[in-house]
Amino acid sequence: MNCKHVQDLLPLYAGGDVEEKTAEILAGHLRACVECSRLAGEYRETTQMMQQLAPPQFSESVYSGIRKRVLLEIEPKAAPSLSGRIDGFFRPKHRLAFAAGLLLVTGMFAFYFISFGDSETPQIADGRAADRTADKQRTDQISAPPDLDKETEAPEAFPDAARSIIPPQGKVTKQRTGRADKRKTQAVARFVTEKPAAPDKPDFPVTDRPAPSQTLAVSPKSRVPEKTLRMELQTNDPNIRIIWFADLQANKNSGN
């Protein structure tokens, strides 16, 4: 091995990066060659200097500053964002639960509209609920006083009037559970002395009694003079009610 070959290998030899056999050959040459030996010494010196090259001692504040900046950068990525949460919600395992819930809600709405959708709006239904309470009170008034039936009979002065107003098919029983198209003839006569209900509320007593009698109700505690008859005619339109007052005493006097 001549000097040129040896000098080419000296950088690796100085760092111990040649094979053992090659190193032995090089060592033999260096023992004999002064120039190659001097060069080998310089390479070794440079390599040793490199190995002593230590970085400066960085303070803890330098390290903590780097960590702080890195954490500031990665924390938004580590925490799931709003879009990430939405994506996570629509993962396969959550997707099935969401679909089931949606189906259930849809089914409930469908059931509700099939049952009530073509009859009334919820507001009307609420109004009916209030009416049921009022009707119940009214029915109690009809059935409670034993002498009330006597008073609720049509006055003798108007037997024909009451019958002619009420159509034969004018059944008013259980109308609140029926549909709007079943309420055909609600023109009824009521002899009442109490304050009439609001015009937008159907005012039909719910009872199984025969039509003429069930449409008559006279409050014994009426403020209207007893000799005054008040007759209400409820048309098919719940907003239209005909109220007629008659002075019974005057009729009797004229009849006499």
Next chain:
Amino acid sequence: MALAVELQLPINALTQNHTSLGRLIERAVAGDTEAFEQIMIYSQQRVLAMTWRMLGNEADARDAAQEVFLRIFKYLKRYDQNRDFFAWVYSLTVNVCRDFASRAAKQGVQFSSLDDGLETFDLPSEQDNIYIEIQRTQQLDLIAMAIASLPQKEKAAIVLRDLEGFPTEEVADILRSSPTTVRSQISSARRKIKIYCDQYLNRKERRAL
């Protein structure tokens, strides 16, 4: 081994993954930032030392170290547990430093060079301790600047081999290259560094004497 003592690192961490490190990696992959901070604490000295050696100044070294940790976090899920963790970290570090250097080259910025006022100096007498310390400091500065003048691939190879102390085969693994290529890069780098130092250590003049 000497490097581990110098950097005050756990010795076994140089060559193999620690069990606790494996758990920390798993937690960090799951999004645990505290675990990732522990990983940073565990590797910060090596990363910053490597970036400083590759880039030659503290400001760039800090920025590069930050970028290294961001890449570690980004690619941690791809990390193969069978591979040495620090070899993988060094691989990312070398890539980041290359990016920094190429970016600086495009912007016309040069990292530390010998033209910063360093002039030729004679070796002081070994009998004077003060001058021995000065001589050592100057030599280290000279070596640092010589390394800074190397091409990126040779620089990475020589830093990993001579400064970080990795065997040639591990350097090849980190650089994703062959041992033969790495050996060639190391040889070329050492030759250039010696030539560089010859200019300032007056070796030729000393030879003439």
